[in-house]
Amino acid sequence: xxxxxxxxxxxxxxxVIRLFFRQRWTELAVAYRTRRTFRDVRNENAVRAYCxxxxxxxxxxxxxxxxxxxxxxxxxxRGRLPARPCxxxxxxxxxxxxxxxxxxxxxxxxxxxGLEFNPAFVERxxxxxxxAADGTPARVRFRAQSVLEPFRDERGSRLADGGTxxxxxxxxxxxxxxxxxxxxxxxxxxxxxxxxxLATIDSGRQGVRKGEMTRIFERHGFEERGSAKSCFLDRFTxxxxxxxxx
Numbered sequence: 001x002x003x004x005x006x007x008x009x010x011x012x013x014x015x016v017i018r019l020f021f022r023q024r025w026t027e028l029a030v031a032y033r034t035r036r037t038f039r040d041v042r043n044e045n046a047v048r049a050y051c052x053x054x055x056x057x058x059x060x061x062x063x064x065x066x067x068x069x070x071x072x073x074x075x076x077x078r079g080r081l082p083a084r085p086c087x088x089x090x091x092x093x094x095x096x097x098x099x100x101x102x103x104x105x106x107x108x109x110x111x112x113x114g115l116e117f118n119p120a121f122v123e124r125x126x127x128x129x130x131x132a133a134d135g136t137p138a139r140v141r142f143r144a145q146s147v148l149e150p151f152r153d154e155r156g157s158r159l160a161d162g163g164t165x166x167x168x169x170x171x172x173x174x175x176x177x178x179x180x181x182x183x184x185x186x187x188x189x190x191x192x193x194x195x196x197x198l199a200t201i202d203s204g205r206q207g208v209r210k211g212e213m214t215r216i217f218e219r220h221g222f223e224e225r226g227s228a229k230s231c232f233l234d235r236f237t238x239x240x241x242x243x244x245x246x
Contacts, residue, residue: 019063026060038176046176047117047146055095055124065171066097068230073101073168075228076200076240085109086165089192091147092116092172096125096140102168103130103138111139113153119144148181151192164192167199174203174213174236182208182216190220195245204236217241 030053031037038049038061050058059066086106090099093114102112110132116122122144130138141154151159167189173182189199199222203213214224217239226240 016064016067019067022060023062023064026057026063030057030061050121051118055120058095058121059097062094062097062171068234068236069098069101069170071230072170072228072238073098073200074105076226076238077105077166077198080198080225080240080242081106081165083107085111087163088112088166088168089151089159089164090114091167091169092176093121093125093142094118095121096128096130096142098168098170099125099140099142100128100130102166103140104133106132106138106166108132108134108136109139112141113151113159114140114142115145115147115151116142117144117146148185151188159192161191162194162197165194165197167193167197167201169201170238171202171236173201173207174209175207177207179208179212179216182213183219186217186220186222189217190222190243193243195243197243199241199243200238201241202236202238210237210239213239214241 034049034052036049036052038046053061084107088102088106088110090102090112093099093116096114099112099114106112114125116125122142125142130140132138143152143154145152153159173185177185193199199217201213201217203210210227221244222241223244224239225242227237228240229237
């Protein structure tokens, strides 16, 4: 598994500051244009706000998260997945930025399914190029659906019980879902993951925080094995949760 991000993503701090202002400016512009805000723990309101954005607006708002993904995801994957092609599900994948990171850091030959509510974002994600660390094309598919429904593949077939190695979420579950929705979602994640499978799940300060997120997943047979932030200033933590084998 490649553990170093491509050189273009080793961004200096001054560039991070520019990303911060890009995000804030885009967010203000979108709020003015649409009269909606995506910063809502009620999923239905957040979904409406995201669906009102253009693809370019989403990429502007998600610019800091996209930077963080290249740092957080590999830290939580390191040493927690088998050294063979894996099956992964990327929840709330947006336009495929987090999926691109997974494609790079998962073993070559892995299969990734991105789930995203907004069909326009799914179309944009499907147009991106995804490559493993060795430069080979990655096997990536997408489906437009709510992640609060049973997970299905691009053909609409329900994912098999215990057939997935990794379920990932970046900048979504701990922000736009309340505890009740996350409890149901944790049950579906537990269903599709194999024993010993890994869930890398974001927690935040706006929605469900780290301690509560851990307790929700523990009720569904998970154990926290670690966590990661992009930097010490990051307000969000991605948890590394392993499904118990028993």
